[in-house]
Amino acid sequence: MVSENLSTIGFVGTGVMGKSMANNLLNEGYSVLVHTRTKAKAEELIEKGAIWKDSVADLASEANVTISMVGYPSDVEEIYFGEKGIIKNAIANSYIIDMTTSSPSLAEKIYEEAHSRHVHSLDAPVSGGDIGAKSGKLAIMVGGDPEVFDAVKPIFDVMGENIVLQGNAGSGQHTKLCNQIAIASNMIGVCEAIVYAEKAGLDPLKVLESITTGAAGSWSLSNLAPRMIRDDYDPGFYIKHFIKDMSIALESAKDMEMLTPGLELSLSLYQSLAEKGEEEKGTQALIKWFQQK
Structure with missing residues (x-):
């Protein structure tokens, strides 16, 4: 049952992850407004009933809840701030949820700006890749106010199954960085x-x-190793985006004066692949580094 005050969801970003997440919301009966840089990427959703909006401002001005799933912190900055951004155009007392993996400090900045305009903000990055996005079984790590989390929990329940409020604004992003740090070294071991x-x-x-x-078990071993074996490098999660995540994590770790040798090694290997033109491949393409003669 869709709650009336959450009935219209604006979704910005319909890439590998965002398209499946928005699709699950459509299937659950929500009215979904969509905007993405390349309209063609949203055509499948539009055919299923999503409503196209020409700008994030148009989308935010009509949505009870605005969700973003874009690529980089710079993209988040661009769509949230300024006269034509989400924050200034969002309906008072509506909800904005950034599900991009981004910087904790940027999440805090969005929260403060939104709060000053009587808009509720959460940072809620996810883990689970394309498989989790399609099945609605993502892990969702949330930062923000408890009452805001409780209000939009039914929406999170459509997209994920492991949904945890981690703390104040920025906490979701910090938790996702912990996730990426753990994956970074694990991917080396899998390869x-x-x-x-x-x-x-x-x-x-x-x-x-x-x-x-057994004890070696991990999500990457179960889901990505079989893709490595059959030379399937289609992106469930792009190398270029993993490099972005690891770079944010490394920067945050340095700010906390923390040593991260595993993270640094993994980042260097992925950067080496990117320099060879592999940045549009899935993260499982790391095995190519180990297979080179």
């Missing part, structure tokens, strides 16, 4: 394990049968 299996003359798929359910 090394697969290449080791191949060089030892083993069937890597059979190896996965044994190790995914």
